[in-house]
Amino acid sequence: MSCILHIETSTSVCSVAVSEDSHVIFHDEAGLAGNEGENQAGKGNAAERLGSMVDAALSFTDSHAIPFDAVAVSCGPGSYTGLRIGVSMAKGLCYGRDLKLISVPTLELLCVPVLLAEKVLEGNALLCPMLDARRMEVYAGLYDRALRPVREIRADVVDTNTYKEWLDERPVYFFGNGAKKCMETINHPNAHYIDGVEPLAKWMQPLAEKRLLQGQTEDVAYFEPFYLKDYVAKMPKKLL
Structure with a gap:
């Protein structure tokens, strides 16, 4: 090994x-x-x-x-x-x-503790790790549970519609030090937030x-x- x-x-x-x-x-x-x-x-x-x-x-x-x-x-x-x-x-x-x-x-590294946690994620769930940037900006990616990229990493300005196309289809878990901005802005039934992920x-x-x-x-x-x-x-x- x-x-x-x-x-x-x-x-x-x-x-x-x-x-x-x-x-x-x-x-x-x-x-x-x-x-x-x-x-x-x-x-x-x-x-x-x-x-x-x-x-x-x-x-x-x-x-x-x-x-x-x-x-x-x-x-x-x-x-x-x-x-x-x-x-x-x-x-x-x-x-x-x-x-x-x-x-x-x-961002891929941020997903590891979420996948290893005891919490069971839905089979079609997406993972959205985020790093904080200035104002309402974050640097984020979207991955499936196999850590296959669903969307490329890019800078996003967070508003109520930023991730709507994915939230309308399946659960999305937001975490990382940029996720707090989503918690305060996105109120969608498929939006879930995980605290304390480093x-x-x-x-x-x-x-x-x-x-x-x-x-x-x-x-x-x-x-x-x-x-x-x-x-x-x-x-x-x-x-x-």
């Missing part, structure tokens, strides 16, 4: 995990100051927090003589500073230890392991994450 170091820094929670043979054997998390508008001191704090957590993970695996096969990192969308720090750390480890690099989409490193294992087994790894030299600004650039001018 495989041993993978997981790094997640796309939102205000920084987390690191280690998985071996499909089991999470190490996990740590902390609040992260990394946001779009943070100052240089905040950036240093974010890098320091992540660095100490990665050091702890490496000490744990080294003490147990567990060799790594790959590093998995959240690839966005997400905070510019957070993603940049996380990806830089992951690439440095891959270079230094000659490891493979795996990228995990942040994209944590400990949930990356099934997604990262699947990509590793399928040979879906990144070119360490050229890999870049998908920043929130990349989605803003694709928005119609009237929404900006």
Whole structure:
């Protein structure tokens, strides 16, 4: 099987995990100051927090003589500073230890704890993970229960009709730090909201392991994450 170091820094929670043979054997998390508008001191704090957590993970695996096969990192969308720090750390480890690099989409990662929860979702239900943006904007995707994309990831301005075409057909579960905007705006009988879902490193294992087994790894030299600004650039001018 495989041993993978997981790094997640796309939102205000920084987390690191280690998985071996499909089991999470190490996990740590902390609040992260990394946001779009943070100052240089905040950036240093974010890098320091992540660095100490990665050091702890490496000490744990080294003490147990567990060799790594790959590093998995959240690839966005997400905070510019957070993603940049996380990806830089992951690439440095891959270079230094000659490891493979795996990228995990942040919104897909958000779906994992929802699918693993005890709550039984309807067979035709859709999952709508969301990341908060400015004003009434969110960055969202739509997935079925097999994590097949139903709609591409894009920036949405939330109003009562934003997801109406899907809500009229089946249940849709909204979660992530952008879902609060939907809770206050969308009142549809098929709209369901799940609180407290964060994209944590400990949930990356099934997604990262699947990509590793399928040979879906990144070119360490050229890999870049998908920043929130990349989605803003694709928005119609009237929404900006």
